[in-house]
Amino acid sequence: MDKIEYRTLNDRAYDRIKDGLMAATFRPGQVLVIRNLAETYGVSTTPVREALQRLVAERLLVLLPNRSIAVPELEAAKYAEILRIRCELEGLAAELAAPRIGAAERHALDGIAAEIDAALLAHDHAAYRRLNQAFHFALYQEAGSPRLLQLIQDLWGQTGPYMNELFGEPAYEPRANEGHRAILAALAKGDPAGARAGVVADLTVAAGYLVPHLEALEALEPA
Structure with a gap:
């Protein structure tokens, strides 16, 4: 460091x-x-x-x-609430970024997605978390909206520690790069709505595995 x-x-x-x-x-x-x-x-x-x-x-x-x-303790309900807000804000950032992104930026994002594939193949979840963050913020940076970016960073600060539990359900790993590929496909077509949908899908699929895992952990805690 x-x-x-x-x-x-x-x-x-x-x-x-x-x-x-x-x-x-x-x-x-x-x-x-x-x-x-x-x-x-x-x-x-x-x-x-x-x-x-x-x-x-x-x-x-x-x-x-x-x-x-x-660092705050895990709370499934809190994560689910923040997720709804993230979907709106991060979806908007992707939608704003889509018409502003050129071939060079798409190439860079595609390179990160390829690195994510390699990290998942190696079951290197720490590398996945780092690369996932790099992918999302390289995309959101292109939205040209610094205040929106700040809000997204604040929400990531609240949910980032939860990502240590993201692979608590092994079935998530094969799907962990699907959303990024969908985003890239939308960007290649110049489709802002598709880019928004790809981000929302990426966040929602992850939450579909993470929230039940968090609930199970909460159920194991002593009353």
Whole structure:
């Protein structure tokens, strides 16, 4: 993990921790130790503490009764609620991006999709999560809507830790790249509605496996 440069340490610490949430670097329920994070990023504890407090205020992290700061626990209902919002916002981003994307951008996205195929073949789920995020945000970046992109990033920050459980149902793995291929097909045809539908399908198929898995985990928790 790269060290944070000395300039704008508070914002850089915030960005790195939020990126970690989006990328499933942190697990649901994980307590974040300020000193450990400071050592990882090569900074003092102050910018890390302030970044964590900011993320608590934004509800990406939670403050525990003992004053520790942690990643929220898994909640199937919460994930399902955020999913509905993500489908609308990410679908809109894909729809806006479709007419703006040229051959070079489509080629880059196709390359990421090929890497996803290789990661799935190797059962490398960490690589899948990284590449999946890269695919989606390369697409959404082309929407030309920075405020929409910010909203999507915030929602990914809330749901990213859940992605550690995405392959809890093995049947998902063979389908994990279907949505990306559908998006690419729509982009090749210059079909904004098809790009939106591909994103929604990608998110919905994943949730169809993830939500029942989360519910099963919740059922195992002691009352």
